[in-house]
Amino acid sequence: MKTKDHLEILRQMLRIRHFEENLYKMYLAKQVPGMSPHLSVGQEAVAVGVCHGLKAQDYVLTTHRGHGHVLAKGANMNRMLAEIMGKETGYCHGRGGSMHIADVKLNIVGANGIVGGGLPIAVGVGLSCQYQGKNAVTVCFFGDAAANIGAFHESLNMAAVMKLPVIWICENNQYGLSTHIKRTLAGESIAARGAAYGIPGVRLDGNDVLAVHVAANAAIERARAGQGPTLIEADTYRWYGHGASDNRSYRTREEEAAWKERCPIKRYVAGLLNEKIVTQEQVGQLEKVAEREVQEAIKFANESPLPDPATVTDYIFSA
Ligand SMILES: Cc1ncc(C[n+]2csc(CCOP(=O)(O)OP(=O)(O)O)c2C)c(N)n1
Numbered sequence: 001m002k003t004k005d006h007l008e009i010l011r012q013m014l015r016i017r018h019f020e021e022n023l024y025k026m027y028l029a030k031q032v033p034g035m036s037p038h039l040s041v042g043q044e045a046v047a048v049g050v051c052h053g054l055k056a057q058d059y060v061l062t063t064h065r066g067h068g069h070v071l072a073k074g075a076n077m078n079r080m081l082a083e084i085m086g087k088e089t090g091y092c093h094g095r096g097g098s099m100h101i102a103d104v105k106l107n108i109v110g111a112n113g114i115v116g117g118g119l120p121i122a123v124g125v126g127l128s129c130q131y132q133g134k135n136a137v138t139v140c141f142f143g144d145a146a147a148n149i150g151a152f153h154e155s156l157n158m159a160a161v162m163k164l165p166v167i168w169i170c171e172n173n174q175y176g177l178s179t180h181i182k183r184t185l186a187g188e189s190i191a192a193r194g195a196a197y198g199i200p201g202v203r204l205d206g207n208d209v210l211a212v213h214v215a216a217n218a219a220i221e222r223a224r225a226g227q228g229p230t231l232i233e234a235d236t237y238r239w240y241g242h243g244a245s246d247n248r249s250y251r252t253r254e255e256e257a258a259w260k261e262r263c264p265i266k267r268y269v270a271g272l273l274n275e276k277i278v279t280q281e282q283v284g285q286l287e288k289v290a291e292r293e294v295q296e297a298i299k300f301a302n303e304s305p306l307p308d309p310a311t312v313t314d315y316i317f318s319a
């Protein structure tokens with residue numbers, strides 16, 4: 001991999017981290033209206049490892065915890081933050097918030113507040129691409145808890161039967177709300193379920209961005225070659241609670257500390273420095289660039305107007 005790819009991967013992980021850390025502070029300071037955004041801090045390597053291998057024509061679907069995925073696919077940070085703050089300049093004119101960010105021009109089909117809701121939609125997107133002969137793959141991110149939803153099984157089955165160019169990325173952050181995945185998952189793993197549908201099932205360290213990237217690229221190539229879907233289970237951890245009101249009483253501070261030791265960004269930087277691929281100065285520069293982008297987005301969102309109440313019935317139906 002070239003140095004420019006490493007720098008881009010690091011840049012993307014840093015902007016996601018800085019965006020969400022700032023968003024969390026703003027939420028606690030009551031500067032963000034509505035319900036608490038779901039943060040993916042700690043999980044950045046999955047979003048970036050996968051999206052780095054995608055092309056503009058490829059599609060992404062995500063979940064209630066989707067800031068990282070949409071940023072990594074190219075979403076505009078100003079419009080994202082404006083949307084989360086309910087402003088007219090946001091992606092959905094302030095009507096949707098954090099869980100409804102979509103950018104049709106970038107083939108970001110959307111986040112989804114329904115657990116498992118994106119999977120059948122991904123089948124539809126994949127089928128549409130196959131039918132139209134588009135050289136595009138569809139990546140569907142979902143959580144570990146979604147692997148126990150009926151739509152997961154229907155979607156994996158149909159995508160496999162029709163050899164659709166879909167890549168299933170399960171972000172196994174160990175918990176669905178307060179419930180550990182071990183209490184709800186039958187069988188040895190989520191990845192093992194791929195065998196039931198005759199597709200490759202790969203389990204990997206989701207805090208190792210290069211491991212994610214290599215596996216995702218193999219899945220992307222396979223899908224582009226018309227060989228059908230792959231299921232990837234990436235083990236990771238959300239550092240914060242499910243939402244801001246979650247006091248995390250269902251897990252120990254020691255467990256959290258152990259996962260923070262495995263910070264995907266810290267580990268990646270350590271490897272890059274060790275192999276002299278980047279310098280400490282370059283890392284510092286990328287940190288600054290990421291923080292500047294977020295501060296600009298905060299300014300943009302703060303200065304943007306709220307929607308005019310007279311437009312409340314606009315955008316209910318698509319044109
Ligand atoms: C169909 C459905 N059931 C329940 C909920 C409530 N709910 C929201 S997030 C969540 C947990 C999801 O866990 P997981 O899929 O592992 O994603 P994570 O939050 O860990 O990223 C639940 C149960 C929902 N939104 N939709």
Ligand SMILES: [Mg+2]
Pocket residue numbers: 143144145171172173174175176177
């Ligand atoms: Mg989970």
